[in-house]
Amino acid sequence: MSPDAWISLATVTIVFLLMGTTRIGADMILLGGVIVLLTLGVIGPQQALAGFSNDGLFTVAFMYVLVASIRETGGMDLIIRYVLGRPRSESGAMARLLLPVSAMSAFLNNTPVVATYVPAVMSWSRRLDLKAHRFLIPLSFASILGGTCSLLGTSTNLVVNGLLAARYPQASLHLFDIAWVGVPVALVGLGYLLFAGRWLLPNRRSAAQAFENPREFTIEMAVDPEGPLVEKTVEEAGLRHLRGLFLVEIERGGNVVSVVGPGEKLKAGDRLVFAGTSEAAIELQQFRGLRPSSLGESNLQKDFRERxxxxxxxxxxxxxxxxxxxxxxxxxxxxxxxxxxxxxxxxxxxxxxxxxxxxxxxxxxxxxxxxxxxxxxxxxxxxxxxVNGQARPVHEKAWLAWTILVGVVVLASFGVLSMLNAAMLGALASLLTRCCSVGAAKRGLDTQVLLTIGASFGLGAALESSGAAAAVAQQAMTLAGGDPYLMLIGAYVLVALLTEVVTNNAAAVIAFPIVTASAESLGVSVMPFAIAVMFAASASFLTPLGYQTNLMVYGPGGYRFGDFLRVGGPLSVLVGITSLLLIPRIWPF
Incomplete structure (x- = not known):
């Protein structure tokens, strides 16, 4: 290999190690890798910035605006309110949750779908007297499975299709082409979650159950009207830097002063709420000018407009x-x-x-x-x-936001417009109809994901132009004995493992030139290999760190790291086997 090829491989290896072992953002690590390669002359400015002009990247960005319009109008709450209902059994509740989530995730980014559903599921499970942890991992996994059913399902699908269109224009996919594999994969995965996977979850409390009794973590005291603390500030009274205690709020005359500042003056009869350890409460009992609050309803159980x-x-x-x-x-x-x-x-x-x-x-x-x-x-x-908040109201424009999304899907699926053009038109319609404000659209853009995608293209270009991808592909072909099916399995397993420790977009984009070079070396079609990369990058079931939705349910569900491996391990195997059986049949070598 040439020196540039060795530099490219070393840079990619270091980037993967940093993403897997540090808390530095993936976007910053990848951008740093691109800067190093550009500085050393491995790639030029055009290759370094090519990812930021890719169709897939901009399609992802405009889809974020469409998702923001659904969220801002309460469109997802509309689905939650009328779909979840009151099932009579846990299996019925699981079906009512997983089927619509997977269907929605085929057209919407998984993250806002799960973000909307998590608090709803927590409240819903309490109302049905069911345990929330039985539903949250299945919720995340269902959103991932649904994302494999169309190109709009995940940003990774759009990005890989963008790579295909740029390098092999004739191989560009239509919206539902991957559904021939995605739908069977989703059905197999959902069947597993409905009938087997949920029983592998441990019996453990959720975060909401751990927080359900306010008296467990607050101490309440009252300011003695005759004491020395009246008219003194919190700082002057010595209540600012107590060991093991924080002054959280003050109830005064039926109102509350929340997140108390050091300059707040104490009044006679103020009811002070501290957060901290029960041992530290002894110090408060001996504090001159404070006395135990009168018994009654805990302050945190009262409803105050200011808090x-x-x-x-x-x-x-x-x-x-x-x-x-x-x-x-x-x-x-x-x-x-x-x-x-x-x-x-x-x-x-x-x-x-x-x-x-x-x-x-x-x-x-x-x-x-x-x-x-x-x-x-x-x-x-x-x-x-x-906590115990009401669902966001369903606004009168929710139907309009859904209509715009359906219009985008119809235009793209029938080939009237390209996916990029349809997404752009949909985003513009959302803004013009005020389903989404400009500010909400800007907030809805996940800049970290967009930067990660754009920077990944630079590393992929370095592997390709330096000859590193071809060299690795040659080694892989030797190991596979020239068998394209063994090569396909190896590519799938490699990307599936990478996506558990780094972002799925980075794993897909950086692996793409290596995998396609392998196909070209064998003299077979690149399509089955590209599709395998797409599906493997979405198969993030083994760890909570593998995908953002897994991390979102990890804390609220009260899970431990091994819970994902226990439930997601068999699911990963099932999804992998199903994908690898179907891909070569739909897209022959």
């Missing part, structure tokens, strides 16, 4: 990962007070301020009402849902 209780799932991109809550100044940055932390289905005991946050931790927060909208699209949180 919201929310559950937030910590993202693996959160800037507080690995930091202690107090040291990171969480309250100052977000305007939110942490009341409790749940991990693996159990509330983390001890000093709240000393807890180091981990990905998928579920935080019980007290916030002011604007927090929910302000941080709903934050990269720091995968999911924010109001």
């Amino acid at each position: 919201r209780l929310v559950e937030a799932v910590v993202s693996d991109q959160c800037q507080f990962i690995g930091q202690r809550i107090r040291e990171g100044h969480f309250r100052t940055l977000y305007g939110a007070a942490v009341l409790a932390v749940c991990r693996n289905g159990e509330r983390v005991d001890g000093n709240l301020g000393q807890i180091r946050l981990q990905p998928a931790d579920v935080l019980l927060l007290e916030v002011r009402p604007p927090f929910i909208e302000r941080h709903r699209q934050s990269r720091d949180f995968l999911l924010i849902s109001q």
Whole structure:
């Protein structure tokens, strides 16, 4: 191999290792890899930036706007309200959940579908007296399975099709071409989840159950009207930096002062709510000027207009990962007070301020009402849902948002317009009809995914132009003994394993030139190999880190890492076998 080929392989290897072992964003790692290759002259500016002009990338971006319009008009809530209903058994409830989720995920990005369904499922399962953890992993897996049924199902499908169209124009796929494999794969996977997979889940509490009793994690005191703290600020009273305790809110005259600042003045009779350990409450009992609050309903169980209780799932991109809550100044940055932390289905005991946050931790927060909208699209949180909150109202334009999406699907599926053109037209229609505001459209764009896709193209181009892809393909062909079917199996397994530790888009785009070079070396069609990459990149069932929707349900469901392997392992095997049996029949070598 040439020096450029060795540099390309080394860079890709380091990129994969960094994505799998560090918390640095995949987009930043991939962009760094492209910059290194550009600086060393392995690729030119045109190759480095080619991904950012790819049809697949822009189709993904415009589809985000369509999804935002469904979300903003309450379109998903409409489905939830009329589809979930009140089934009589757990198996009936599972069917009512999985079938519509998989159907929706064939046309909508999986992440907002799951983000909308998680709080609804938590509330729904409580109402039916069923355990939420029986539904959340199946919810994530159903969204992944549904995404394999059409090119609009996941961004990976669109990106791989974009690669095909750019390199092999005659091989470009239509909207439902992959349904010949995707629908059987989805049916096999859903059958497994309905009849076998759900019984492999352990009996464990969800995050909501861990948070259900406010008295477990709050201490309430009252300001003595005759004491020395009256008219003093929180800072002057010495209540700002208590060891193991946080002053969360003050109830005063039927109103609440939430997320209390240091300059807030105390009044006679104020009812103070602290979060912390029960041991630390002893210090409050001895605090001059405070006395135990009168018995009665817990303050957190009362409904105040100024305050919201929310559950937030910590993202693996959160800037507080690995930091202690107090040291990171969480309250100052977000305007939110942490009341409790749940991990693996159990509330983390001890000093709240000393807890180091981990990905998928579920935080019980007290916030002011604007927090929910302000941080709903934050990269720091995968999911924010109001505790015991009402479902978002169904707006009168929900039907219009769904009509626009259906129109996009019809135009693309019948070949009236290209997928890019149809998605652009749909996004424009959503904005013109005010189904989605410009601000909501901007917030709906997942820039990390878009940057990841764009940068992955640069690394793929380096592997191809330097000859590294051809060299690796030659080695793979030798190992496979020149058998295209063995090569297909190897390509599928390689991408399926890569997608568990790095992003599915990066795994697909970087593997694509190697896999197609293998097909060309064998003198066979590239189509079965490209389709195998597409399906393998979506088969993220083994770990919670493999796909964003898995991480979204990990904390709220109270799961542990091994739960995904236990349920997802057999599913991965079933999906792999089904895909590898059907792909060569639909797209012969």
